[in-house]
Amino acid sequence: MRYLALTKSDRDAMLKEIGVLDVNQFYQDVDQDSLLKKPIANLDFHKGEIEVERHMQNLASKNISASSRPFFLGAGCYKHHIPATVDHLIQRSEFLTSYTPYQPEISQGTLATIFQFQSIITLLTGMEVSNASMYDGATSLAEACLMAMRIKKNKKKIAIHSNLHPDYREVTNTFLNLADANFADEANQDCAAIIVQYPNFYGEIPNLDDVRKKCDELGCLMIVVVNEIVALGLLQAPKMADIVVGEASSLGVGLNFGGPLLGFFACKKEFIRQMPGRICGATVDNDNKMGYVLTLNAREQHIRRDKATSNICSNQGLCATAFTIHASLLGENGLKKLALINHKKACDLNDKLKKVSGIKIVNQNFFNEFTVELDRDAKLVSQELQKDNITGGLAQGNKMIFAVSELTSKDDMNQLCKSLNRILN
Amino acid sequence: MKSQLKEEFENNMDFTPKQIGLNQETDLLIKQSHKGACGVDLPEVESFQLKIGQNPRSEIGLAEVNEPQVIRHFVRLSNQNYSIDAGFYPLGSCTMKHNPRLNEKMARIAGFADIHPLQDQSTTQGALELMYQLQIWLGTLTGLTSVSLSPAAGAQGELAGMMVIKKAHEVKGEADSRKIVLIPDSAHGTNPATAAICGFEIKVIPTNQEGLIDFDAFKNLITEYGTKIAGTMITNPNTCGRFEKDIKKIADLIHQVGAYFYCDGANYNAIVGKVRPADLGVDVMHFNLHKTFSTPHGGGGPGSGPIAVRPELEEFLPSPHVRKNGDIYEFYTPKNSCGKVKGFNGQFGMHVRALSYILSHGADGLQQVAQDAVLSANYILYKLKDYYHVPFKGFCMHECLLNDKNQKEKGVTTLDIAKSLIEYGIHPMTVFFPLVVQNAMLIEPTETETKKDIDKFINIMIYIAKEIKSGNGDRFHNFPLSTPRKRLDEVKAAKNPVITWSELNN
Numbered sequence: 001m002r003y004l005a006l007t008k009s010d011r012d013a014m015l016k017e018i019g020v021l022d023v024n025q026f027y028q029d030v031d032q033d034s035l036l037k038k039p040i041a042n043l044d045f046h047k048g049e050i051e052v053e054r055h056m057q058n059l060a061s062k063n064i065s066a067s068s069r070p071f072f073l074g075a076g077c078y079k080h081h082i083p084a085t086v087d088h089l090i091q092r093s094e095f096l097t098s099y100t101p102y103q104p105e106i107s108q109g110t111l112a113t114i115f116q117f118q119s120i121i122t123l124l125t126g127m128e129v130s131n132a133s134m135y136d137g138a139t140s141l142a143e144a145c146l147m148a149m150r151i152k153k154n155k156k157k158i159a160i161h162s163n164l165h166p167d168y169r170e171v172t173n174t175f176l177n178l179a180d181a182n183f184a185d186e187a188n189q190d191c192a193a194i195i196v197q198y199p200n201f202y203g204e205i206p207n208l209d210d211v212r213k214k215c216d217e218l219g220c221l222m223i224v225v226v227n228e229i230v231a232l233g234l235l236q237a238p239k240m241a242d243i244v245v246g247e248a249s250s251l252g253v254g255l256n257f258g259g260p261l262l263g264f265f266a267c268k269k270e271f272i273r274q275m276p277g278r279i280c281g282a283t284v285d286n287d288n289k290m291g292y293v294l295t296l297n298a299r300e301q302h303i304r305r306d307k308a309t310s311n312i313c314s315n316q317g318l319c320a321t322a323f324t325i326h327a328s329l330l331g332e333n334g335l336k337k338l339a340l341i342n343h344k345k346a347c348d349l350n351d352k353l354k355k356v357s358g359i360k361i362v363n364q365n366f367f368n369e370f371t372v373e374l375d376r377d378a379k380l381v382s383q384e385l386q387k388d389n390i391t392g393g394l395a396q397g398n399k400m401i402f403a404v405s406e407l408t409s410k411d412d413m414n415q416l417c418k419s420l421n422r423i424l425n
Numbered sequence: 426m427k428s429q430l431k432e433e434f435e436n437n438m439d440f441t442p443k444q445i446g447l448n449q450e451t452d453l454l455i456k457q458s459h460k461g462a463c464g465v466d467l468p469e470v471e472s473f474q475l476k477i478g479q480n481p482r483s484e485i486g487l488a489e490v491n492e493p494q495v496i497r498h499f500v501r502l503s504n505q506n507y508s509i510d511a512g513f514y515p516l517g518s519c520t521m522k523h524n525p526r527l528n529e530k531m532a533r534i535a536g537f538a539d540i541h542p543l544q545d546q547s548t549t550q551g552a553l554e555l556m557y558q559l560q561i562w563l564g565t566l567t568g569l570t571s572v573s574l575s576p577a578a579g580a581q582g583e584l585a586g587m588m589v590i591k592k593a594h595e596v597k598g599e600a601d602s603r604k605i606v607l608i609p610d611s612a613h614g615t616n617p618a619t620a621a622i623c624g625f626e627i628k629v630i631p632t633n634q635e636g637l638i639d640f641d642a643f644k645n646l647i648t649e650y651g652t653k654i655a656g657t658m659i660t661n662p663n664t665c666g667r668f669e670k671d672i673k674k675i676a677d678l679i680h681q682v683g684a685y686f687y688c689d690g691a692n693y694n695a696i697v698g699k700v701r702p703a704d705l706g707v708d709v710m711h712f713n714l715h716k717t718f719s720t721p722h723g724g725g726g727p728g729s730g731p732i733a734v735r736p737e738l739e740e741f742l743p744s745p746h747v748r749k750n751g752d753i754y755e756f757y758t759p760k761n762s763c764g765k766v767k768g769f770n771g772q773f774g775m776h777v778r779a780l781s782y783i784l785s786h787g788a789d790g791l792q793q794v795a796q797d798a799v800l801s802a803n804y805i806l807y808k809l810k811d812y813y814h815v816p817f818k819g820f821c822m823h824e825c826l827l828n829d830k831n832q833k834e835k836g837v838t839t840l841d842i843a844k845s846l847i848e849y850g851i852h853p854m855t856v857f858f859p860l861v862v863q864n865a866m867l868i869e870p871t872e873t874e875t876k877k878d879i880d881k882f883i884n885i886m887i888y889i890a891k892e893i894k895s896g897n898g899d900r901f902h903n904f905p906l907s908t909p910r911k912r913l914d915e916v917k918a919a920k921n922p923v924i925t926w927s928e929l930n931n
Contacts, residue, residue, distance in 0.1 A: 001785075001786060001789075001790045001793060002785070003522075003523055003525060003719075003785065003786070003790075003872075003873055004790070004793060004794070004797055004872055004873065005523075005797075005872065005873050005874050005875040005876075005878075006797050006800070006801070006872070006875070006876060010875075010876040011797070011800060013876070014800055014801070014804045014876065015800065017804070017807065017808075018803055018804060018807045020803075023796045023799065023800055025820070026799045026800070026803055026820045026821075026822070027668070027699065027700075027799070028820065029667070029668040029669075029670035029819075029820075030668055030670075030696075030699075030700055031672075031673055031705070033704075034673075034700055034701070034704040034705060035699065035700060036698065036699050036700065036701070036792065039698060039787075039788035039789040039791075039792045040565060040566065040698060040701075040788045040792075041788075042565060043562065043565055043566075043787065043788035044784065044787050044788065045787035045788060045789045045790070046785060046786050046787035046789055046790040047784050047785055047787060049527055049785075051784075052527060052531075052781055052784045052785050053527070053530075053531070055784060056531045056534065056537075056555075056777070056780075056781060056784075057534065057536075058551075059536070059537075059551040059552070059554055059555045059558075060534040060535070060536025060537050060551055061536055061551065062536070062550045062551030062554065063536040063537070063540050063548065063549050063550070063551040063552050064540070064544070064548040064549075065535040065536055065539040065540055066539050066540060066541050066544075067535065067539050068535075071541075073541045073543055073544065075543055076768065076769075077541055077542055077543070077769065079539075079541070083464070083465060083492075085464070085492060085495060085496055087533075088496075089496065089499045089500070089503075090723075091529060092499075092500070092503045093503075093508045093509075093510030093511060094503035094504065094505075094506035094507075094508045094510075094511070095499075095503055095506065095508075095723065095724055096508070096510075096524065096529075096721045096723060097508040097509040097510045097524050097721050097722065098506045098507060098508040098509070098722065098723075098724045099514065099516055099519055099521060099722045099724070099725075099852075100722070100724065100725040101724065101725070103507070103843070103847060103852065103853055104910065104913045105844070105847055105905050105908040105909070105910050105911065105912065105913065106505075106506065106507035106847055106852065106905075106908055106909075107505075107506055107507065107724075108502070108505035108506070108909050108910055109502035109503045109504065109505040109506035109724075110506055110724035110725070112453070112502050112505075113499070113502060113724070114725075115453070115924070115925070115926070116453060116454060116455075116926070118924050118925050119453075119455070119925040119926040119927060120487065122925045122927065123485050123486045123487060123925075123927070124485065128925075129922075129924055129925070130924070130925070132725065133725075133726070135577035135578065135581065135727075135767055136577070136767060136768045136769075137768060138765075138767060138768030139577065139581075139766075139767055139768070146622075165768075167765065167768040167769060168768065170764070170765040171764075171765050171766065171767060171768060173764070174588075174763075174764035174765055174766060175622075177764070178588070178622055178623050178624055179622075179624070180624065205477055205478050205479065207478075232482075232485075233482075233485070234475075234477060234481050234482065235477060235479065235481075235482060236479055236480070236482050237482060237485075247768075254538055254539065255538070255539055255540060255541050255542070256537075256538055256540075256773055256774040257537065257540045257541070257542050257549065257552050257769075257770060257773035257774075258541075258542025258543075258768065258769025258770045258771075258773060259542075259577070259727075259767070259769060259770060259771050259772040259773045259774060259775075260726075260727035260772045260773075260774050260775065261768070261769075272922060272924075278725065279922070279924055280924060281918040281919070281922045281923055281924045282430055282918065282923040282924070282928075282929065283430075283913050283914045283915065283917045283918035283923075284430070284913070284914055284917065285910040285911040285912060285913045285914070286903070286911035286912050286913075287911055289910060289911075290430055291909075291910040291913050292913075293913050293915050293918045295915065295918040295919045295922055295924070296919055296922060297919075298919075300614070301580070301613075301614035301615050301617075301618035302613070302614040302615075302858075303614065304614070304618075305614045305617040305618060306617035306618060306620065306621040306627050307621070308614065308618040308621075310618070310622075311580045311581075311583065311584060311615050311618035311619040311621075311622055312578070312580055312581075313578065313579060313580045313613075313614075313615050314578040314579060314580070314715065314722075314725060314726040314727070314728035315578075315725050315726040315727075316725075316726045316727045317722070317723045317724040317725030317726040317727070318721070318723025318724060318725075318726065318727065319723075319726070319727060321723070321724065325495060325499060327487065328454050328464065328487075328488060328490060328495050328498075329463075329464030329465050329490075329492060329495050330463075330464065330465055330487070331458075331462070331463055331464060331487050331488055331489045331490055332484070332485055332486070332487040332488070332489050333463050333489065334463045334464065334465045334467065335485065335487060336481075336482075336485070337467045337470065338465075338467060340470050340481075341467060341468070341470055343475065343476070343477065344470050344473055346476075347473060347474070347475075347476055350476070363476075364478060365476050365477050365478035365479075366476060366477070367477060382545070383545070386545060386547075386548075391541075391544060391548075394543055406467065
C-alpha cells in the first residue's frame with residue numbers, strides 16, 4: 001500500500017527487537033472478542049490511484065458545476081474568480097501540511113500569515129482586533145452572541161434587526177438554546193445584542209447608524225454580520241459596531257458545496273479577552289528580532305478547559321491563508337475595483353429584470369445581490385430556468401434572490417432575461 | 426514593548442550584505458506597499474449611478490503590491506515553516522500522517538469544488554452520493570451505523586455528539602434531571618469546554634497508576650450521581666497512550682444508570698479497522714478526518730468532525746443528514762434533530778479527501794494503518810525507555826508517553842528537549858499534555874514514517890538524553906539556534922497584545 005512506510009521485513013525486525021511475536025499482542029488490553037484479526041467484511045480492499053480517480057470522477061460527473069452555465073445563486077456563498085496564484089501557494093507543503101503553530105520558532109510562515117489576515121480583517125471591518133478565523137459565518141455569529149452574553153451578564157436574549165440569513169439564524173438558535181437563551185421577538189432591554197446583517201439576506205443595505213442608536217438606548221451590543229466580504233470594498237466599514245462577524249470565503253476559498261468556507265470574527269479591543277478562537281500576536285525572540293506567537297491562550301480550551309470562551313480548536317487556517325493571498329493580490333485598489341464591478345453587474349441585471357413583465361424589484365438598494373417578487377412560486381420558476389440550463393437565484397416563496405459577480409457576463413444576463421420572459425409571459 | 430516593535434518595524438532597508446544563504450526574510454506586505462501596484466488586472470468601470478444608499482467608502486488601508494511580490498512574500502514565509510512533507514512530526518494526539526496529493530486533486534475537480542450548497546439537489550446527486558458513501562464507511566468501520574458529516578471539526582463533533590445525548594434525554598423528559606457528565610482528567614481541553622457549552626456540569630474521573638481511568642473512582646461517581654448523569658466523555662485509546670481495559674465495564678455501568686457513552690475519536694488511528702467502538706459499548710463518537718483520514722492540517726485547519734451514533738439515536742442527529750430514497754440521495758432533517766451546528770452541509774471538501782483516502786487504503790489497508798502506527802509507537806517506547814522516564818508501564822497504543830523526570834535533576838526540562846529536537850531538524854512531540862503527567866512528552870509517529878526515520882529520531886532523543894546525563898545539557902536552554910527565530914517571548918505578547926500591523930504603526 002503506497003502510503004504505508006514500513007515493509008514486512010521492517011515490521012518483523014521491529015517486532016523481534018521489542019520481543020513480541022505478533023502485533024496483536026500490543027492490543028492485549030482489548031477484550032479479545034472485540035479485536036478484529038481480519039479486515040472488516042463488506043468493505044472494499046485497497047485501490048490504486050487510477051481506480052480511485054475513476055470512482056471519484058464518476059461521482060463528480062453527476063454534479064453540475066456552477067461555472068458550466070449562467071449562475072445566479074448567492075445567499076451566503078458567492079462565486080468569484082480566484083487568481084491562479086492562490087491555489088498554487090496554498091498547496092505548498094509548508095502551508096498545507098503543517099500543524100497549528102504551537103512551536104513558533106518553526107512556524108513563523110503560518111503565524112505571519114495569520115497576523116496579516118487579522119490585519120486585513122480589521123481594516124475591512126473597521127474593528128480593532130480579529131481572531132485567526134472561525135469555521136464559517138454562521139458559527140461566527142453564534143460565537144458572537146455567546147460573547148455578547150458573557151459581556152452583558154444576566155441578559156439572555158438576542159434581537160435580530162431584520163432579515164438574517166436563515167442558516168445563520170438556525171445555527172445561532174442552536175447555540176442560544178444550549179445557553180438557555182433565545183431570540184427576542186423585538187429588541188428590548190433584556191437583549192445582550194442586536195444582530196444586523198449588512199447587506200441583509202435579501203441584499204438590502206440597512207442603515208447601521210439607526211441600529212447603533214437603538215443599541216445605545218437599550219444598553220446592548222451591536223453585532224454586524226457580513227456574509228459577502230467583497231461588499232466591504234464599496235460599502236462603509238461597520239465601525240460603529242461592537243462585534244463584526246461573517247463569511248470571507250468569497251476571497252480565495254470558493255464554493256466547495258458550502259464547506260470549507262471561512263468565518264471571521266472581529267471586535268473592539270476592549271473585548272479581546274472574551275474572544276473565541278486563536279489569536280496571533282507580535283513579540284520578539286531571544287535576539288530581539290520581531291516574530292509572532294499564538295497569544296492570549298488563557299481564553300482557550302487547552303488551558304481553561306470548562307471555563308474557556310469557546311470549545312473551538314481547529315479553525316479554517318488554510319482558508320484564511322487563501323483569503324490573505326487573494327486579498328493581498330487585490331490590495332487597496334483591486335478590492336475597491338472588484339467591489340465596484342460587482343455592484344455594476346448587479347445594477348445592470350437590475351435594469352434588465354425591470355423590463356421583464358411579471359417581475360417586481362423589491363430592493364431600494366443593494367450590493368451584488370437583490371430580490372425580485374414574482375407572480376408565482378419561485379421554485380417553479382427556478383425549475384423552468386433549469387430546463388434552459390440556467391441556475392437561477394435562490395427561491396423563497398414568490399421571491400427570488402439573484403446574485404452576480406465579476407464572473408457574470410452580459411450574455412448570462414441576457415439568457416436569464418430571455419428565459420424569464422418565456423416562463424413568466 | 427510597542428516602541429521596540431515599532432523600531433523593528435520601521436527599521437529601514439539595510440543595504441549592508443548579510444550572510445543569509447537561503448534564509449531569506451520578508452517584510453510584511455504593508456511595508457512593501459508601493460502606490461499604484463496591484464496583483465490583479467480588472468476591467469475599467471465606466472462611471473454609473475450607485476445604488477448602495479450611501480457614499481462609497483474611501484481609504485481601506487490595504488497594501489498595494491503586484492503578483493511577483495505576493496508570490497515571493499508567501500514563498501519566503503513558507504520557508505519558515507516546518508511541515509510533515511519536510512520531516513518527522515511526532516505530535517501526540519494530532520496524528521500528523523502523510524497527506525496524499527491524490528486527495529487534493531480529487532477535491533479540486535470542478536464537479537466537487539465548484540458546486541453551490543443551495544443548488545437544486547438534482548444537480549448535486551454525485552456530491553450527496555459521495556457523502557452517503559462516506560457515511561457508510563464510517564458507520565461500518567465503527568459499528569455505529571448512523572453518521573452525520575455536518576460538524577466542522579473535532580470540537581464541533583464533540584458538541585454535536587453531546588447535543589445528541591442531551592436531546593435523547595430531553596425526549597425522555599430527563600434533560601433537566603441529568604446535568605452531569607463524567608470526564609477523565611487526562612481528556613483534551615475540548616471535552617470539558619464542550620460539555621460546559623452544552624450546559625452540563627463536569628465531574629472529573631481520576632487517572633490511576635497505570636494511566637487508565639480509575640475504575641473504582643468511576644464506580645463511586647456512578648453510585649453517587651446515578652440518574653443525574655447524562656453521559657461520559659472518554660477518549661479511547663486515551664491521551665496517556667493506553668487502551669482503557671475496563672472500557673466494557675465502564676460502558677455497562679454508564680448504561681445501567683440510563684446515561685450514554687460518548688467516545689472522543691481523536692485517537693482512532695490506533696484502532697481503525699481493529700476494533701469497532703460499537704463493540705465496546707460506545708453510543709456516540711466523533712472522527713477527526715484531519716487526523717485518522719489524512720486531510721491536511723493546513724496550519725490549523727480546516728478540520729472535519731463527523732459523528733457516528735447507534736441507530737436508535739439517529740433521529741437526534743444534526744441537520745442536514747444524507748439518506749437514500751430509492752435511487753435518489755437527499756438531505757433531510759432527522760425527526761428530533763438536535764439542531765443545525767454549521768451553515769450549509771459541513772466541510773464537504775474534507776469529505777472528498779477523506780473518501781479518496783479511505784478508498785485508497787480499503788478495509789485491509791486501514792487495519793494495517795492501525796497496526797503499523799501502534800508498532801512504531803511501541804518500537805520508540807522500547808528504544809527510549811532506558812533513557813526517559815516512562816510514567817505508565819506496559820505496551821502503548823499509537824503514541825507513547827514519556828516525561829523529563831530523569832533529565833530535570835540535571836536542570837533540563839521537557840521544554841528544552843522539545844526545542845532541541847527543533848535544532849536537530851525534527852518537530853517536537855506534544856509537550857505538557859496530558860496534564861496528568863508532569864512535563865509530559867507525548868510521541869505519535871503514525872504509520873507513514875520509515876523505520877530509518879524513526880531510528881533517526883530515536884538516536885537524536887538518546888543523544889539528547891546522554892548529553893544531559895553527562896552534564897552537557899545546559900546549552901539546550903537556548904535551543905533552537907538555527908531556526909528563522911529563536912525562542913520567542915510569549916509573556917510579552919500576552920501582556921500588551923499587538924495583533925495587527927496597524928498597531929505596529931501607532
